[in-house]
Amino acid sequence: MSERRLCCAVVGATGVIGREVVSILEERGFPVGRLRLIASGRSAGSTMSFKGELVMVENLATVDFRGVDVVFSAPGASVSREFAPKAVAAGALVIDKSSAFRMDPDVPLIVPEVNPEAAFRHKGIISSPNCTTIPLVMVLWPLHRAFGVKRVVVSTYQAVSGAGKKAVDELLSQIVARFNERPIEVKALPHQIAFNCLPQIDVFREDGYTLEEVKLLEESRKIMGIPGLRLTATCVRVPVLVGHSEAVNVEFERPAEVAAVREILSSAPGVRVEDDPGAGEYPMPLDAAGGDEVLVGRIRADTSAQHAINLWLSCDNTRKGAALNAVQIAELVFGVGPLQVSVVS
């Protein structure tokens, strides 16, 4: 443990993920020397609390990154693309949550439990993966090492917080409108989300896949270092506030007994097996919300294919799916804090 204290900046500080970063830095005792909160001009001048003190939000347009050690970046991709090179030029390490740099060969895409060693090859920017990718690779990676992943079919059940504060407010206000028989307004998401499921997250490509589905494939390949990984996904928004879930079907190269799968996942870092269905125990987004771990359960043999299993996972998309992973990347790179990451060589 280093005694060094770091000057930290949070860009997009007033959003769902930015706020979560601030709260996780405090909660984990990250060695923050100075905390700078940065947002768009709209939020600049407002204040947020950190360790009992009020910090004023600065305007990203005019901010000077000199002296900043690490930037936790959680705005949209276009904003990241614009400011991150400036922050790097000023000497900061940018840990970016957006999709801006994830597939850039010069930018490591890191889940500390899966590919920590790659983080140290950064050139000023490290990307944190999409909120559906992180829990998936945390479960697939240890299983891949044991049995060899052959093909994966994923269906997601994603919370509105993944689409930001506006989508959270929209779900709640649509419910209120329905109870009061008032017209339902749709703005933040493509259709009504209250009492509905939307099989669309992000925009569509020509081939019929959404960018969310493409990200899940491409990011999983990059993080696990399996360029030919066969994976297909359907990503769906559900009326849940916090917590993404995924129904995952995996075919392995080699025999994978359910007991062995369960044992491997039980000792996988950052993963907690909740799998006593007879007692009503399985992962649910409500239970994952607020926690640090990827919950995994409903592990069972799939006899429709050779060496196949089904499982179900839930994970707090705002924490391990986003803010926590970013903070853990910083802990890893700076060798500070309660490093819960076991580096696998």
Add this chain to the structure above:
Amino acid sequence: MSERRLCCAVVGATGVIGREVVSILEERGFPVGRLRLIASGRSAGSTMSFKGELVMVENLATVDFRGVDVVFSAPGASVSREFAPKAVAAGALVIDKSSAFRMDPDVPLIVPEVNPEAAFRHKGIISSPNCTTIPLVMVLWPLHRAFGVKRVVVSTYQAVSGAGKKAVDELLSQIVARFNERPIEVKALPHQIAFNCLPQIDVFREDGYTLEEVKLLEESRKIMGIPGLRLTATCVRVPVLVGHSEAVNVEFERPAEVAAVREILSSAPGVRVEDDPGAGEYPMPLDAAGGDEVLVGRIRADTSAQHAINLWLSCDNTRKGAALNAVQIAELVFGVGPLQVSVVS
């Protein structure tokens, strides 16, 4: 079209499905001579409206089925098991929505668009499949005939109405409780469903699958007449009132181009293709609710396996998933009503 009018009985008349049967009989102009509404002692004596007239609900315990042509049966399986043989002995055809007789080799399990011919081999009881099975086989069957289904991976997104009126009330009252910061009560479903997803529908077997997941496999095999069908499922309850959705991955024996799949489904009876994702057009439970068709979209090639596609469907679980299918079975067997079924030999 026959001029004959039938004496119809609805058992479980006051439940979600029973009420839907009554409304569909009226809406489709089913040739009802007399309508008898039957329920447990608790509901007996209450009245329901049919074609502008009030009908008194009779007590199942004391009812005499003589003179009844067709019974639409929508109580739980144990109740069906008890009363159905008596109704058959009294000369009625029982169309049963419960799981009681579905896998009985002497009982046809019918989706009129898929296996109409089997309906005529009944011995007094015809079963209507589970609400997730019906839309799935309506989509799989025409594709199987064209390309041969090799393996199916399904994840479901099921509405609370599938668990009855109590579950609908529970979702709504849990939301109200949350908005008012009152304690949330859990009774009808195993856990809180408001703002949550439950990867449990029905009870668990030793092998980790729920009966809902087993039904989807076994019923699909029986209806399509493919005893070796390879299919695996994860069934999940979501906070939706009406409308089940399914993310379906299918591997075929033979090449299945997306355009050909779309064309086949476009002419499949009871199926409507809604597949213009760029324009935000895809199936959603809110759009399926109240309608008769299985909505299918997000049809796209899956390059992770040979001859594979992904698709997404939504269907009103209380109508085509239950009540409508039962009424259509009666239309088929009695040759009455606006028979929208094309019998495929």
